[in-house]
Amino acid sequence: MTRPQEYDCIVIGAGVQGCFTAYELAKRGKKTLLLEQFILPHTRGSSHGQTRIIRKAYEQDFYIPMMNEAYQLWAQLEGEAGVKLYRQTGLLVMGPEHSQGYKKVKATLERNKIPMVLLTKDNFNQHIPNVNLAEGDSALVDVTAGVLYADRALKTAQDQFKKLGGVIRDNEAVTDIQPGPVVTVFTSAGVYRAKSAAITAGAWANKLLAHTGLQLPLEVVKINVCYWKEKVLGTYHINKRFPCFLLTEGEESNYHIYGLPSFEYPGLVKVCYHIGGKTDPDVRDEQTDKSDIDILKRFVARCVPGLVPDPAVVESCMYTMTPDSHFVLDHHPAYNNIVIGAGFSGHGFKLGPLIGKLLCELSLGEMPSHDLSPFRIRRFQGTTKSAL
Ligand SMILES: Cc1cc2nc3c(=O)[nH]c(=O)nc-3n(C[C@H](O)[C@H](O)[C@H](O)COP(=O)(O)OP(=O)(O)OC[C@H]3O[C@@H](n4cnc5c(N)ncnc54)[C@H](O)[C@@H]3O)c2cc1C
Numbered sequence: 001m002t003r004p005q006e007y008d009c010i011v012i013g014a015g016v017q018g019c020f021t022a023y024e025l026a027k028r029g030k031k032t033l034l035l036e037q038f039i040l041p042h043t044r045g046s047s048h049g050q051t052r053i054i055r056k057a058y059e060q061d062f063y064i065p066m067m068n069e070a071y072q073l074w075a076q077l078e079g080e081a082g083v084k085l086y087r088q089t090g091l092l093v094m095g096p097e098h099s100q101g102y103k104k105v106k107a108t109l110e111r112n113k114i115p116m117v118l119l120t121k122d123n124f125n126q127h128i129p130n131v132n133l134a135e136g137d138s139a140l141v142d143v144t145a146g147v148l149y150a151d152r153a154l155k156t157a158q159d160q161f162k163k164l165g166g167v168i169r170d171n172e173a174v175t176d177i178q179p180g181p182v183v184t185v186f187t188s189a190g191v192y193r194a195k196s197a198a199i200t201a202g203a204w205a206n207k208l209l210a211h212t213g214l215q216l217p218l219e220v221v222k223i224n225v226c227y228w229k230e231k232v233l234g235t236y237h238i239n240k241r242f243p244c245f246l247l248t249e250g251e252e253s254n255y256h257i258y259g260l261p262s263f264e265y266p267g268l269v270k271v272c273y274h275i276g277g278k279t280d281p282d283v284r285d286e287q288t289d290k291s292d293i294d295i296l297k298r299f300v301a302r303c304v305p306g307l308v309p310d311p312a313v314v315e316s317c318m319y320t321m322t323p324d325s326h327f328v329l330d331h332h333p334a335y336n337n338i339v340i341g342a343g344f345s346g347h348g349f350k351l352g353p354l355i356g357k358l359l360c361e362l363s364l365g366e367m368p369s370h371d372l373s374p375f376r377i378r379r380f381q382g383t384t385k386s387a388l
């Protein structure tokens with residue numbers, strides 16, 4: 001029998017969080033193995049596709065220092081790799097003026113002195129043509145927000161990791177984890193041992209954690225990623241400075257609608273619903289709920305009149321939700337040398353480089369460089385299942 005290969009750290013799952021965790025560990029000189037169940041690149045998890053929104057418009061203050069550093073880390077990676085990963089578009093935030101969500105986002109931006117433009121009913125269409133602001137809604141623009149080139153970002157993180165000597169083994173599913181002072185990881189193709197392991201398995205987190213006797217209160221949902229055709233080509237194009245947009249709340253569940261300008265597919269604008277039907281990641285496509293598409297059709301017809309109100313393309317992606325929609329970034333409660341990055345709740349991409357840095361710090365037993373109390377497992381007291 002061949003001896004297990006030895007590493008400083010094994011990262012399980014090569015989505016955005018695993019790629020950046022592995023890259024940070026390699027930057028710190030650690031011999032690192034990144035394991036991925038599918039052949040890379042793939043479209044079965046949560047990190048695929050060409051675009052993601054980056055923004056500071058959050059309801060909670062604690063994301064602001066994290067986002068400040070995330071922007072710096074994205075720029076640093078662009079410089080190191082000589083690749084463009086971010087394009088500024090601004091994010092239009094719309095919602096009823098006195099609603100909780102809208103007020104909270106506006107207050108967070110104001111309190112933290114984030115560049116922002118408040119739009120009025122009268123000047124709204126000068127700035128944002130071809131969009132109907134709903135009756136009673138207010139609007140603001142988070143100026144530094146924009147688009148991240150998601151697939152390109154993943155490839156860049158993987159390439160930089162490999163340049164630093166990191167090893168990626170794809171098409172190799174982890175089948176068991178044996179915790180201990182040295183962690184042993186069994187895959188479909190071999191056995192590996194390391195001083196520490198990072199579990200960044202996205203929608204499969206609980207399946208992996210079951211091997212360590214832990215279950216987190218995570219719910220996996222399938223998101224229908226919808227693209228809508230412009231009636232006149234270019235109306236909502238990124239080059240015409242059409243921004244990303246987000247609805248905080250409003251009539252008919254509008255809280256959950258967001259969009260990006262056209263450019264990734266010619267003539268198509270991405271407009272999606274932030275809620276999906278429950279699914280199992282191994283049989284994602286058995287979830288066929290399309291009730292979100294009816295909500296989106298009505299929104300598009302009413303508020304984005306330059307689009308055909310029927311989706312031209314529908315792709316699939318998954319969110320892994322926590323009960324409070326904040327992430328899990330923590331040590332395993334029973335095994336300090338296993339760290340967990342999970343439950344990114346549909347908004348973790350923009351923070352990928354920082355999450356990689358934080359999981360790396362946790363793996364190395366260092367004090368994390370941001371306050372991780374909102375992301376601790378113990379906040380779920382009573383809802384985690386442990387067989388330990
Ligand atoms: C439609 C959509 C739109 C989004 N929009 C935004 C946005 O605008 N802005 C933003 O910031 N975020 C956004 N997000 C959220 C963001 O994309 C996710 O939070 C992020 O991609 C999660 O990354 P991850 O690495 O945790 O998961 P994943 O990308 O799913 O990575 C986990 C990996 O682990 C692998 N794996 C699992 N089990 C095993 C195993 N046993 N062995 C080996 N490998 C395994 C999987 O195959 C997978 O590749 C969006 C998500 C979706 C779906």
Ligand SMILES: O=C(O)[C@@H]1CCCC=N1
Pocket residue numbers: 053054055246258274346347348
């Ligand atoms: O994280 C984000 O910025 C976006 C916003 C809307 C829903 C999904 N992700």
